[in-house]
Amino acid sequence: MDHRRVRILKPGKEKKGVVVYWMSRDQRAHDNWTLLFAQKISLASHAPLVVVFCLVPRFLDATARQYLFMLKGLQEVENDLATKNVPFFLLPGSPEKEIPVFLKHYDASQLVTDFDPLRIKQAWKKKVGEKISIPFREVDAHNIVPCWIASPKQEYGAHTLRPKIRRLLPEFLTSFPKLQKHPYRLTTLPQGNNWKQISNTLMVDHTVPEVTWLKPGGVAAKKVLLDFLGSPLADYGRMRNDPTQNGQSQLSPYLHFGQLSAQRVALEVVGRNAPPAAEEAFLEELIVRRELADNFCFYNASYDSFKGFPRWAQVTLHDHRKDPRAYSYTLKELENARTHDDLWNAAQTEMIVKGKMHGYLRMYWAKKILEWAENPEQALRTALYLNDKYELDGRDPNGYAGIAWSIGGVHDRPWKERGIFGKIRYMSYQGMNSKFNITGYIKKVIENK
Ligand code: FAD
Numbered sequence: 001m002d003h004r005r006v007r008i009l010k011p012g013k014e015k016k017g018v019v020v021y022w023m024s025r026d027q028r029a030h031d032n033w034t035l036l037f038a039q040k041i042s043l044a045s046h047a048p049l050v051v052v053f054c055l056v057p058r059f060l061d062a063t064a065r066q067y068l069f070m071l072k073g074l075q076e077v078e079n080d081l082a083t084k085n086v087p088f089f090l091l092p093g094s095p096e097k098e099i100p101v102f103l104k105h106y107d108a109s110q111l112v113t114d115f116d117p118l119r120i121k122q123a124w125k126k127k128v129g130e131k132i133s134i135p136f137r138e139v140d141a142h143n144i145v146p147c148w149i150a151s152p153k154q155e156y157g158a159h160t161l162r163p164k165i166r167r168l169l170p171e172f173l174t175s176f177p178k179l180q181k182h183p184y185r186l187t188t189l190p191q192g193n194n195w196k197q198i199s200n201t202l203m204v205d206h207t208v209p210e211v212t213w214l215k216p217g218g219v220a221a222k223k224v225l226l227d228f229l230g231s232p233l234a235d236y237g238r239m240r241n242d243p244t245q246n247g248q249s250q251l252s253p254y255l256h257f258g259q260l261s262a263q264r265v266a267l268e269v270v271g272r273n274a275p276p277a278a279e280e281a282f283l284e285e286l287i288v289r290r291e292l293a294d295n296f297c298f299y300n301a302s303y304d305s306f307k308g309f310p311r312w313a314q315v316t317l318h319d320h321r322k323d324p325r326a327y328s329y330t331l332k333e334l335e336n337a338r339t340h341d342d343l344w345n346a347a348q349t350e351m352i353v354k355g356k357m358h359g360y361l362r363m364y365w366a367k368k369i370l371e372w373a374e375n376p377e378q379a380l381r382t383a384l385y386l387n388d389k390y391e392l393d394g395r396d397p398n399g400y401a402g403i404a405w406s407i408g409g410v411h412d413r414p415w416k417e418r419g420i421f422g423k424i425r426y427m428s429y430q431g432m433n434s435k436f437n438i439t440g441y442i443k444k445v446i447e448n449k
């Protein structure tokens, strides 16, 4: 494994004893660089290896829909790890409290965790680091090219990150070693996790129900990937922007929860001999756009606020903040898909019902929120709230970057100036109508309701 994937969060005194992987973003036992690294260092010191997951009672507007998807995936992780002699602990509570207590109880020798650019995760790690004295390291198991290696700064857009990623890909897009059956065990084996009891500690909104069309977990993820490789991949370039078709991979919920590794997806796609244009179009999204989103959140702590927008965008949105709005809606009206725009209502309905709005419509959806909101700050708050409450893949760097692109010109350039939007790129109903069959899409959403 490439050592550049690992960063020291806090140095510490080396000692003997169990190695702990605090799992959070990369919720899988296979194809997981953080777990492989934790196993490597525990084998080197002949030590047991354990995995812990801190289940926080609330997380960034997530509801029962996302928590249940995550918890079912984690039960699969527990079973997979058990076959490798690696115990899995589900700890209810906050990481800053639970992780140090756990480390002390097991007299752990080293702590390893997975990388995540979100502020909340960085804050958890900082607080944990302040309370412990053993070495604490972070491994980027989510990006193919580790975020801090791909670039040392916030990139302007895909055009500036792409060449850097392309240059480094041959070094990082490598096959995964297998996780070994771990030879060293804890002297006292833990009692199994009480999933039901722990689930009851959650303080989340249960009015947003689980979805049934997409099964959670790594096994289901591999099946969805296989289905995609089977035929939609070959047509990806042509079909991905048509919401009446099933042209997208549907992998984002699995990638978000780390139930599937993006590197595994890329390896499988490259091994398929798909038409070069389709392969290129897909890898552009999976690698460049996805890793650009991590770059944005990692280097711009204001990734979810107006001040995170580029200067030109802040100025132009400010110049137009008093422009009259032809339509305005309350949050409830938006949430309940009650606007004058039947395409927007259908997209919002798709998100509420399916937990996954088609990618092409997400841009239109967010831009219309800007057009109807009192001001850009309110638009941003509304889009983030709805996205994070309903989307299975919400609460993710991709979402923060996608919304900041649509409303705040992030990773985009100035366009022709117009009302409300200023120089932010505009999208119109007529434009959408010329790209795909709006009536067909609305019918599809209603049929699936
Ligand atoms: P596919 O088209 O099959 O793409 C494969 C993978 O490539 C995706 O799973 C994703 O990891 C990556 N990808 C695709 N498009 C993008 C993109 N524009 N930016 C970054 N990565 C991309 N994505 C999320 O994962 N979570 C979100 O909350 C989210 N919110 C968004 C909000 C807005 C306003 C916009 C414009 C985009 C948002 N996206 C979000 C990005 C994108 O729309 C979704 O990743 C994509 O639609 C997911 O479906 P898929 O996996 O079937 O995509």
Ligand code: FO1
Residues within 6 Å of the ligand: 023, 024, 025, 026, 053, 054, 055, 056, 057, 059, 062, 066, 067, 070, 116, 117, 118, 256, 257, 394, 395, 396, 397
């Ligand atoms: N990560 C955790 O470590 N503990 C949690 O309890 C937790 C809950 C959660 C709920 C919904 C969701 O979308 C994500 C959640 N995550 C949790 C984090 C997640 O794994 C991702 O790391 C980030 O959302 C994006 O990088």
